[in-house]
Amino acid sequence: MLISFQNVSRFYDKWPALENIELTVESGEFLVLSGPSGAGKTTLFRLIWMGDFPTSGVVEVSGYRSDRIRKGDLSNLRRKLGIVFQDFRLLSERTVFDNVALPLQVAGSSPRAVRKRVFSLLAEIELSHRRSSYPHELSGGEQQRVAIARAMVAHPVILLADEPTGNLDPDVSKQVIELLLEINRTGTTVILATHDPRQIPAGTARYLYLDKGHLANPVSWDGYNQL
Amino acid sequence: MIHLLKTSFHEGLLNIREKLGSFLVTLLMVSLSFMVFDIFLVVSWNVGTVLSNEQENVGIELFLNEDVTEVEAVNLADLISVMEGVRSVYYVSSLEAEAVFRADLPEQADLLILLGPQFHLPSSIQISLRPDYRASEKVSGLARTVSGMDGVKDVVYGQEYLPGLTRTVDMMGKLVILAGLVLAISLSLVVANTVRLAVVKRAPTVEIMSIVGAPGWFVRMPFLGEGLITGIAGSAGSLLLTGVISSILSSSIPHDFLPGKWILLVLLLGAASGAAGSWMGMRSGIPKPRS
Ligand SMILES: Nc1ncnc2c1ncn2[C@@H]1O[C@H](COP(=O)(O)OP(=O)(O)O)[C@@H](O)[C@H]1O
Ligand SMILES: [Mg+2]
Numbered sequence: 001m002l003i004s005f006q007n008v009s010r011f012y013d014k015w016p017a018l019e020n021i022e023l024t025v026e027s028g029e030f031l032v033l034s035g036p037s038g039a040g041k042t043t044l045f046r047l048i049w050m051g052d053f054p055t056s057g058v059v060e061v062s063g064y065r066s067d068r069i070r071k072g073d074l075s076n077l078r079r080k081l082g083i084v085f086q087d088f089r090l091l092s093e094r095t096v097f098d099n100v101a102l103p104l105q106v107a108g109s110s111p112r113a114v115r116k117r118v119f120s121l122l123a124e125i126e127l128s129h130r131r132s133s134y135p136h137e138l139s140g141g142e143q144q145r146v147a148i149a150r151a152m153v154a155h156p157v158i159l160l161a162d163e164p165t166g167n168l169d170p171d172v173s174k175q176v177i178e179l180l181l182e183i184n185r186t187g188t189t190v191i192l193a194t195h196d197p198r199q200i201p202a203g204t205a206r207y208l209y210l211d212k213g214h215l216a217n218p219v220s221w222d223g224y225n226q227l
Numbered sequence: 228m229i230h231l232l233k234t235s236f237h238e239g240l241l242n243i244r245e246k247l248g249s250f251l252v253t254l255l256m257v258s259l260s261f262m263v264f265d266i267f268l269v270v271s272w273n274v275g276t277v278l279s280n281e282q283e284n285v286g287i288e289l290f291l292n293e294d295v296t297e298v299e300a301v302n303l304a305d306l307i308s309v310m311e312g313v314r315s316v317y318y319v320s321s322l323e324a325e326a327v328f329r330a331d332l333p334e335q336a337d338l339l340i341l342l343g344p345q346f347h348l349p350s351s352i353q354i355s356l357r358p359d360y361r362a363s364e365k366v367s368g369l370a371r372t373v374s375g376m377d378g379v380k381d382v383v384y385g386q387e388y389l390p391g392l393t394r395t396v397d398m399m400g401k402l403v404i405l406a407g408l409v410l411a412i413s414l415s416l417v418v419a420n421t422v423r424l425a426v427v428k429r430a431p432t433v434e435i436m437s438i439v440g441a442p443g444w445f446v447r448m449p450f451l452g453e454g455l456i457t458g459i460a461g462s463a464g465s466l467l468l469t470g471v472i473s474s475i476l477s478s479s480i481p482h483d484f485l486p487g488k489w490i491l492l493v494l495l496l497g498a499a500s501g502a503a504g505s506w507m508g509m510r511s512g513i514p515k516p517r518s
Contacts, residue, residue: 075437078440081440106234110230154439
């Protein structure tokens, strides 16, 4: 078990963003989390990377427990995670290369190791020629691929993608989803939040549906067929 | 770890380079306000040196009756030498006093001859005091005690300016501390403000860094560095400016520049207020990563 939510609730001013969530995620899974806007998907992600903590219950991620983790361990936890956002969150004043290199640099890798890894990753996502460009010079799809490269550069155990295609055209979205599937095939656990679970081919993923902070019965609900 | 420190240093430089202009303005502002303090320090250092030289000389001079024999005088001197606050005691005989008078004021030496052979300068006992006994109340207390002793004709000490002297030295010390305090507070507020602005400006970067696993100290380092550099460079700049002014004025107003220890203290004050300012700025500024 890589991730577990044990009766987790997160309240904002008495309003439950998440309530009584029970969930386990195994290593290597591809999990698709869907649900309407405001359902609590982003909150659930934030609890995983411990940018936020449950009001009650315990979240456990790769051995770190939300009720016991020390401040100094947050960076260690986050180095095991790669995170991708709907709005890319690239640093506008840095080149593609420096954006992708960031997680390695803040982990203290040598410049030589950083260069080697970043070059090979940029080649994989076919953006080598863009390494000296700035984010605003790229298309949305390219920016999201750079963001995914940044998330993957330090070989994370889990990739969290929070509506990564929300700002992209369908064609480009397809490319991004392909990339996520490829990442999952190499063994990385992927959790994808999306409005449109039909983006993922049937049979490749486990589906969860969140509504108003409640997880629809994750065993019996077959979101893919119902949609 | 080495690479991480290097990267952290690099981030700090990026941070400063992004707003080099406003950084230099802040530096100049800090330097100028520190300069006022430095000049004040130079003045009080010099006045303080003069005053403490004066204070050094604060002693008690005990003039003896003419009928006191040398043996009695030495006994008296021995008695005084063991009293509290007395550092040393020196007996000056009448003959010695005359010799000193002749050496110090050769053109008045004839005066002694005019006064005739039966006139003698009084013999005396010179009392020098321990530093902590040079304050006015203690000196006058001691003077009162010895003036009551047998064979003592007169007691002389810096009665006129002694109370003022002690008070001036005291007050200057307090003023320096007060000025330093005011300066430290205003500098840390200035730094806190620039750091707060820097934090807000860099919020997206800071947020992404902590999301991709940067340790907390790594995120804070550039801001702490900015405060430290502002404080140290600002105080160093002020010392430089003050030094230039001091050397320009030294021919017309003879004075000393600050001793090394004081220079170090000014730099430390700069560093400490800079660091404190950074800390205040970060406390109100660094965002928690969200969504
Ligand atoms: N920081 C916050 N403060 C107050 N309410 C919040 C905060 N973050 C999220 N919420 C609320 O929690 C609920 C779930 O939000 P979110 O997890 O962002 O949903 P989703 O990502 O599925 O659209 C929403 O009602 C939202 O308004
Ligand atoms: Mg969301």
